Structures are given as C-alpha cells and as structure tokens.
Amino acid sequence: VNLFWALDRMDGALASASASDGRALLERLLYEARSIDEEDRAMCRAIGRHGAGLVRPGQGILTHCNAGGLATAEYGTALAVAFAAHELGTPLRVFADETRPLLQGARLTAWELQRRGIPVTLICDNMAAQVMKEGKIQLVVVGADRIASNGDTANKIGTYGVALLAKAHSIPFYVAAPSSTFDLSIADGSAIPIEQRDPREITHGFGRQTAPDGIDVYNPAFDVTPAELIAGIITEKGIIQPVNRGTIKQVFGMK
C-alpha cells in the first residue's frame, strides 16, 4: 500500500509543477523523491524508537520475510526495532525465518542484520515453533503489506502461521509499519484479495527443479493475520495497543 502512496505523491508533484521544460520537471520529481526518502528515514527511526522499548536485554526476536532498510529507507520497519534496540546497547538476537519461496529472510534480513553487527540466526520457516518451544524467542516483530481498519494485517505468506505459533507459546506478536500502510477504506482482512504467484517460484526456485513435472502448486503471496493475534502495531506515531477498530480510529483522529 505505501509503495502506491509514494507513487501517488510523485504523480501529484508532477501535476502541480508549473515548469514546462523536462529538466525542471525532473528537478521537481527529484526534490519530491528526496523528501519522501528523508521522511521515510525519520519515520523508520520513529518506529524503531517506539519498538525498542519492547525489547529487554538478552531477548530473542523472531522476524519473518524482510522489513528492513532494503524495503524502506535505511532503517526499515520490523528490523528498525532491532536496529534501535541494538543502538541503545540492548543485547539481543534476531531469528530470521528464511521465508520460502523467495528467501527474503535468508538473502536480505540475515544480510542486513549481519552487516550492522547484530547477532542473527537463520532458520527455515518450519523451525520457528521449535525455536519458540526451546525458549529462544521472547518477541515476534513482522512488517505489513496492508492493514485493514480493524487491524487485520496482510503480510508475506507464513506470517499468520507465525502469529498462531507465537500465541501457542504466549509470545507477544507485533506488527511494525508506517501509518501509510493502513487502508482505512477496508473493513477487515476478508476484503483483501490474496494474489497467487507463479508455481515455478516453488518448483524451480533456485535454478534447479525440486519437484516433479506437472505437479499442482498452491502459492499465495501473502496471508492475513487477524487483529486478535496482534499484541500491538508499532507505527511512527506510537504503538497501537490493543489492536482494534477503536484504537486505530483514535490514532487517525477519526470518530
């Protein structure tokens, strides 16, 4: 959602430009893009600042997919919480789900954390329950693609399962996302259509065929985690907690 929000804003900048020559228009767009980048950095830092308060020394934080600086500007959303806590000197370890089929957790999240010197352990998605059972996880923080007005949250496939596993182990499950991720026009998660992706992502994911020819594949891009499984939503404005229609309306100043 917030990618389209940014594109709309660039569109608006272009429409409102008084200049007519190409170079001036380009300058205007560049100015707008840089503003978005700066605001995004500030926003991610604010999310990190709010979220860092949730992390106690020595805790393990599980995350799924990638919601770091590669997906936003510099600091990320879910990873901002770990980045900020780390900068404050809080010792912690992040467990990164590899996140099949495209392995954003292995390829991006693990890399970003390693690069910043934050202890990170890579696991396969199906190991999350065991890692929780062993007491290695005290907090789950994930990003969001889109959040409905009641708090139901669409995010990378597997997020909903992680939320259920967290609940089973009494581990708080948080979503970290800028307020531009809220889609207040939709009542709840049931209004979010779930895109199906290319079966070859699963059967031919890494330059090698790993399933029989002609096999039927189900490859939903994301899932929806119901608001009642979410302990709080960490935004740049603060943490929305508990997550429900009322608390969300309040944050957005709606009646």
Place this chain on the structure above:
Amino acid sequence: VNLFWALDRMDGALASASASDGRALLERLLYEARSIDEEDRAMCRAIGRHGAGLVRPGQGILTHCNAGGLATAEYGTALAVAFAAHELGTPLRVFADETRPLLQGARLTAWELQRRGIPVTLICDNMAAQVMKEGKIQLVVVGADRIASNGDTANKIGTYGVALLAKAHSIPFYVAAPSSTFDLSIADGSAIPIEQRDPREITHGFGRQTAPDGIDVYNPAFDVTPAELIAGIITEKGIIQPVNRGTIKQVFGMK
C-alpha cells in the same frame, strides 16, 4: 528407530546362522531381508487399512516430509492412509509440505502421490496455516521417527508446528507409524536428543548459495510433538486413541 530394529534383526540372523561359508551366510541374510520386506508391506497395508477409515469423501489431507513407499516397503505409513483411501474409491486431495531444508515433500511425497494418480498439491511449509484457514484441510497425517512411551512423537522438523496449527484450526492430527517405532524405554519426548544438522543444508540447499557468508544457522533435524496434540497413532495393530501412557501400554500388552 525402526531402521535400527531392522539392522538388529539382520545381526541376529547372522549370529544364529549355522552355515560357515560366505555364500550360505549371504542366502540367510537375503532370506531375512525378504522376510522383513514382506512383513513391512503387510504392516504398511494394515496401517493404510486402519487409517483409511478416518478419511471422508472430498477431504483434504495435509502431510509433512515423506512417509511413503520410498521410506518403507511399497506403501508407506502416513501416505498409506491416502493410498488405501484412494484404492477404496474415496476422493481426496493431499497437500504436501515441501519440507525444508531437504524438500522431501516436494521431491518424494509429491512424486509418489502423483505416480499413483492421487490429487496432490505442493505447498511451502509456511503456507500450511493459510491452507487450513481456507478450509482445504480436514485431516493431518504424518509419520514418526520415534515415539516415546507416553506418545510424544519425534518426527521431521516442522511437524510440531503443523500440530499446533492443526489444533488452532480444530483439525485432527494423526501420526501413522509401525509399532516398531515406539521406544518404550523412554518416558517422554524430553529424553529424545535433537540432532543438529549441517548449516549448509539451509544456506546452500539448491546448488546455490542463498544466505550471506558466515551466517549463524540453527538446523534441528526433527522436533517432538507432545502426545496431547495427537488425536491418534495409526499402527498396524489399530489406532491408538486417545494417545497416552495407558492406551499405549494396553496395545503392547504391558501392565
């Protein structure tokens, strides 16, 4: 456990052989191996027969890893349930978790089912929760590596998570395994040490590096599903249900 049981039996056959020349000893071992194979086929068929009664027409069955004919003789254990129900003419569909890191579900389970003409859909492990939420699964059946005397079951990593997700969606979770899988010498799952495997299975799984150099990896080979999450254990002797120390003792004729 039952692999070592079979090796012990071969050892016993060798020890009890009266022959002294190599050829006769070889014949004796071959005879024993063929007996094990025949008994294994009969046992898998019996598991299938008992388990098939659990399947209603049109149901979806989720399985994890591979417990089919490639892991046993001909018919398998968890897959025997689907094979037997299919032979009885019960329409069904199996959802096969691909089972990271080694993809036994994608490479073996999907292939075995496809080969027998049973509808099968391949999913990534992290999609199981979503598929359950969509009402596509009415039954979960998995195999077992080792079962403690109270019913706690060690099986491929990810099985415990599937059991928790099944519980959250009120879907019955069954284990299918021959009685030789029970290790009555251990009180419960806490006595089962969990082997850690090579990190490269996760970081270099597909002939291609998919995680940063030097990344820390946690790669447990299996997990333990507590007995209370298991609706029943389908053995060649019948279905143990409910799963507890008492019902297991009864099956094995112990006081």
